Amino acid sequence: MKQYHLGIEATLEIIGGKWKALIICLLISGAKRTSELQRHIHGISQKVLIQQLRELEEDGLVRRHVYQQMPPKVEYSLTEYGVTANKIVDVMCTWGKENIKRRQCQGEDIVLLEDESMGDFE
């Protein structure tokens, strides 16, 4: 019998990885292909990306859709349950933006480049 002591423990197990919240964040704006995701997640390798997607799939947050065609095309999207994680990701985005502003005011040399090219292209 697995035991938790706080709700947050379960949350961290599922989206506590280094990249998962970010992946969900990107998928909120719509289904994305593997390569698309990788392009938007700076520093992640293909191997790890796919691995994280698999785990999110197992936990019921992400759905994988294969188009039978050549060349291959695969899209990942959020399940209805995955969409509920929106709540978390959303506050994380907001808080993060404020954090960046705060640090800029303190003189840190950082910048937030809002990615334009995300909504709908392909």
Place this chain on the structure above:
Amino acid sequence: MKQYHLGIEATLEIIGGKWKALIICLLISGAKRTSELQRHIHGISQKVLIQQLRELEEDGLVRRHVYQQMPPKVEYSLTEYGVTANKIVDVMCTWGKENIKRRQCQGEDIVLLEDESMGDFE
């Protein structure tokens, strides 16, 4: 110049570690001693706990207060800024609880033992 593409990236850098959100969660209910924290965070070693606390301190979320006495006593608490992270931790707790319920309904053998002994003692 450090570049971010989404607000959430900054958030993950700061509280994306394995334990940090949990630590903040525990500190919301009030200042805690090192040993107290360790007791509530199952599976963390003292070394890592202190390390994470130091990082949270550097990022301005946590304050360290040393009582000059023997035996030594140190308490950690949230700064005003740390308290703002409440928003994130709070949804994570809520979502986690719902996640546990959901999985219980699906037949998983898990349980959430709400820690009684947390608010005020000592």
Place this chain on the structure above:
DNA sequence: CTGTATCCTCAACGATACTG
């Protein structure tokens, strides 16, 4: 393009002992 399989590296973590 998507995904698997290897190999390899490095940093995070655990355990322990020790200091104040």
Place this chain on the structure above:
DNA sequence: CAGTATCGTTGAGGATACAG
């Protein structure tokens, strides 16, 4: 009790090559 130092382990993640 709080914290540091050291050593050893392990596993996550990177790089690359290759298959469908």
